[in-house]
Each structure stands twice: as C-alpha cells, then as structure tokens.
Amino acid sequence: MTEPILDIRGVTKRFGALAASDDISLDLRPGEIHALIGPNGAGKSTLIQQIAGGLAPDSGRVLFDGRDVTALSTAARAQLGMGRTFQISALAMDYTVLQNAVLGALGARGGVFRFFRPVMRDAALLARARAALDEVGLAEFEAMRTSELSHGQRRQLEVAVALTLAPRIFLMDEPMAGLGSEGSQRLTGILDRLRRRAPILLVEHDMDAVFALADRISVLVYGQIIATGSVAEIRSDAEVRRAYLGEEDEA
Numbered sequence: 001m002t003e004p005i006l007d008i009r010g011v012t013k014r015f016g017a018l019a020a021s022d023d024i025s026l027d028l029r030p031g032e033i034h035a036l037i038g039p040n041g042a043g044k045s046t047l048i049q050q051i052a053g054g055l056a057p058d059s060g061r062v063l064f065d066g067r068d069v070t071a072l073s074t075a076a077r078a079q080l081g082m083g084r085t086f087q088i089s090a091l092a093m094d095y096t097v098l099q100n101a102v103l104g105a106l107g108a109r110g111g112v113f114r115f116f117r118p119v120m121r122d123a124a125l126l127a128r129a130r131a132a133l134d135e136v137g138l139a140e141f142e143a144m145r146t147s148e149l150s151h152g153q154r155r156q157l158e159v160a161v162a163l164t165l166a167p168r169i170f171l172m173d174e175p176m177a178g179l180g181s182e183g184s185q186r187l188t189g190i191l192d193r194l195r196r197r198a199p200i201l202l203v204e205h206d207m208d209a210v211f212a213l214a215d216r217i218s219v220l221v222y223g224q225i226i227a228t229g230s231v232a233e234i235r236s237d238a239e240v241r242r243a244y245l246g247e248e249d250e251a
C-alpha cells in the first residue's frame with residue numbers, strides 16, 4: 001500500500017472533562033480526498049487545528065512525510081508543505097485577484113519581503129501566481145478587486161493562494177460553506193482535479209460534495225472515529241446512519 005503523507009496517531013485533546021479528540025488515528029495517502037464528516041461539535045475543527053499546529057494535542061503524534069511534526073509551529077508546518085484553506089477568509093479585499101495570489105507566492109519564498117524589487121514586476125512570482133489562478137479558473141479575473149468577486153470566486157481564490165505554496169497536502173475546513181449549488185458544483189470540480197496535485201483532507205458538511213469527491217470517508221462522533229471507508233461503505237454502515245446520516249437534515 002502507498003505510504004501515507006499525513007499520519008495521525010492516537011491524538012487526544014481534552015477541554016476539561018470533554019474529550020474533543022479521543023484517541024484519533026487516520027491518514028492521508030497520495031492522490032486521495034479523505035473526507036472527515038460528523039455532526040456539529042464532533043471535533044472536526046479541533047482535529048484540523050492539531051494537524052495544522054494551532055492547537056497542541058495532550059497526547060498522540062502527527063507525522064508528516066515520515067517526520068514527527070507534533071511540536072512544530074503552524075508556520076513551520078506550512079513551510080514543510082501543509083496547505084490550508086480557512087473557514088474565515090484571509091484574503092486582502094482591497095487588493096486585486098492577482099495581487100492576492102502574488103502575496104501567496106511571496107510567502108512560498110519564506111516570507112522574506114524584498115522591498116528593493118517591486119513584487120508585481122517579479123516574473124517568477126507572477127508566473128507562479130498566474131498558474132495558480134489558471135488552475136482554479138480565475139485567470140480572466142486577475143485584475144478584478146477581490147471585494148468584487150462572488151463568494152464562490154473568493155473560495156476559488158483561497159484555493160489558488162494555497163496552491164502558490166506548492167503544498168504537499170491540503171487541509172480544508174468546510175470549503176463549501178455558504179456557497180449556492182452552482183458555486184459548490186464549481187468548487188467540487190476544482191477539488192476533483194486538485195487531488196492529483198496534492199491529497200486533500202476535507203472537512204465538509206455538504207454531503208453531495210463529500211459523496212462526489214471522497215475516496216475515503218471517516219466519520220467523527222463525540223471525538224471518536226466510528227468508521228472509515230469508501231462512499232459505498234459509509235452510506236451503508238448502520239452505525240453511521242444512526243449516529244450521523246439520519247440527522248443530516250439538522251446539520
């Protein structure tokens with residue numbers, strides 16, 4: 001079997017008496033989209049934060065590319081290739097689409113600003129930024145102010161910004177949230193292609209998107225993974241249906 005790029009082993013995180021992550025193990029393999037689903041409050045965001053480095057687990061380990069990164073900062077993990085898109089947009093709204101992408105590409109150089117050289121005339125940065133915009137279908141909007149983009153286009157731009165860092169994996173926390181059906185369909189198509197670039201750990205409530213995209217699904221309930229399997233396996237799993245899918249209307 002292919003070696004996982006991301007390997008989470010026995011991660012536990014308690015908030016007082018509550019085990020938000022209760023001995024969680026899961027992995028992410030090259031080329032796949034692994035969806036993490038579960039009801040509100042199940043602990044999905046808490047787990048993503050521990051993988052990205054924003055929150056330290058009480059016990060357990062996070063291995064990335066065979067290396068133990070549990071003690072590394074968010075910035076150090078990003079430098080190693082953990083790409084992330086956020087629930088809350090981190091885009092600069094007054095900048096153009098291209099400027100946002102160039103800022104992302106600049107970060108890929110280690111965050112060293114070279115003030116003596118106007119970045120918007122840096123051919124290598126521009127090429128990297130434009131390639132990322134092209135990949136998410138935003139090439140024709142590069143001169144538009146980000147504030148003028150639709151909600152769905154901003155999500156596409158966030159993916160492009162993450163792409164400029166040439167990530168080894170993507171961590172995505174509810175990328176479909178707030179999108180209409182057209183927007184989520186477009187983003188679904190983009191993520192479908194993106195998995196060939198880098199595997200995606202996808203936290204998502206939109207079950208149409210999850211069922212369309214996921215190679216594997218893990219179901220988190222009360223801080224524990226109750227099942228991992230293919231779309232067909234998860235859809236037919238009696239415990240999953242009882243614990244989660246039956247409650248889908250309430251999510």
Ligand SMILES: Nc1ncnc2c1ncn2[C@@H]1O[C@H](COP(=O)(O)OP(=O)(O)OP(=O)(O)O)[C@@H](O)[C@H]1O
Pocket residue numbers: 015018020038039040041042043044045046047
């Ligand atoms: N900093 C914190 N302090 C105390 N409790 C917390 C903290 N962060 C999260 N929790 C609790 O941990 C549990 C898991 O929360 P988390 O946000 O990870 O769930 P989630 O699955 O991402 O939910 P949602 O789908 O609503 O985003 C919840 O009961 C939440 O109230």
